[in-house]
Amino acid sequence: MRADLILLCFAYVLSQFFRAFLAVLSQPLAADIGATAADLSFASGMWFLVFAAMQIPVGAALDKIGPRRTSSVLLLIGGGGGALMFAFAATPLHMVIAMGLIGVGCSPVLMASYYIFAKSYPPARFATLAALMLGVGSVGNLVASYPMAWAAGTIGWRAALVVLALFSAATAVGLYVKVIDPPQEAHEEKGSVLDLLKMPALWLLFPMMFVNYMPAAGIRGVWMGPYLSDVFDLSTGAIGTAALVMGVAMILGTLAYGPMDRILGTRKWVVLIGNLIVALACFGLALWIDLNVWLSVTLMAIVGFFGASFPVIIAHSRSFFPPHLIGRGVTLMNLFGIGGVGVMQFVTGRLHTDVAVTSPIGAYQVLFVLFGGLLLTGLLVYLFSTDRTD
Secondary structure, rough: HHHHHHHHHHHHHHHHHHHHHHHHHHHHHHHHOOOOHHHHHHHHHHHHHHHHHHHHHHHHHHOOOOOHHHHHHHHHHHHHHHHHHHOOOOOHHHHHHHHHHHHHHHHOOOHHHHHHHHHHHHHHHHHHHHHHHHHHHHHHHOOOHHHHHHHHHHOHHHHHHHHHHHHHHHHHHHHHHHHHOOOOOOOOOOOOHHHHHHHHHHOOHHHHHHHHHHHHHHHHHHHHHHHHHHOOOOOOOHHHHHHHHHHHHHHHHHHHHHOOOHHHOOHHHHHHHHHHHHHHHHHHHHOOOOOHHHHHHHHHHHHHHOOOOOHHHHHHHOOOOOHHHHHHHHHHHHHHHHHHHHHHHHHHHHHHHHHOOOOOOHHHHHHHHHHHHHHHHHHHHHHOOOOOOO
């Protein structure tokens, strides 16, 4: 494994951490700055939407100036600066702005890795390499669970964010020094994201990409904390443990999905079957909403494991991209994946607030049914897509 890819992997650990750590800080943030569950959902949604919006300029930058400068500069300014701003937040608005800035910093990291994989390695290995980077980087999900809860109780959440700001800045400097840009192809064709949008095959993949990450990211990133606290009265430490279980499931799922397209000779049916199981688990959470805490945690772990098909969908779409639009292609798909989560965080925050007025437990049932229903809709469209492997 090259040194630059190891650094990019560590940067992706930070990215995974920042999208998931709010769930275990729901209680201290409520006590210190008055942040409600809706505020946390809005802040998380801001991270995802800003991250998604950045994919278009990031894709162009990867194709034009390469992953070294793109990843290092944005992580330094956005990741380091945003984490430092979060550490000194005094109101929920400060938290929202900081999360948006952190979204800018995290936006190029995974796609810089995917760009290097697509340019420097055989196409048939893309899904496995992409899943490996995603799986190892998802250690950030684990750090954002019990370890973050422990740090918040030991040194305080503000001090923990200062440490993360320093880690982000140091990693950015390392990326600038170590990342090796793939050589530009001579006489490379010109093109833009509009050329990709003219490809009919991709339009059957966009809906699946839009809804695929919603349940796992929404539950792990925001809603499992308030849900387990409100329905089962769990402490911050216990919520951290539950988050750890789901985080491990997400890593194992990513690693399991990686080689499946080569083993089974299909990408389409790997994605279809896995996400059908996720939808059923979401409906199970709604049906048995307050039956047993470990049943709920198990179902959330199933969502995390089988909802980790992100790299397989990216690989499926990658098989349609022309070589000169790889950077724009992978970031376009990432825009749909991350943007879908961002939109859903805003929607679920408002929806939960409205329904919780009359039924606090019913509000979570509505959210889980919504996650499952949207996933089934995406699967229905994806069913008509063209299966393709490398």
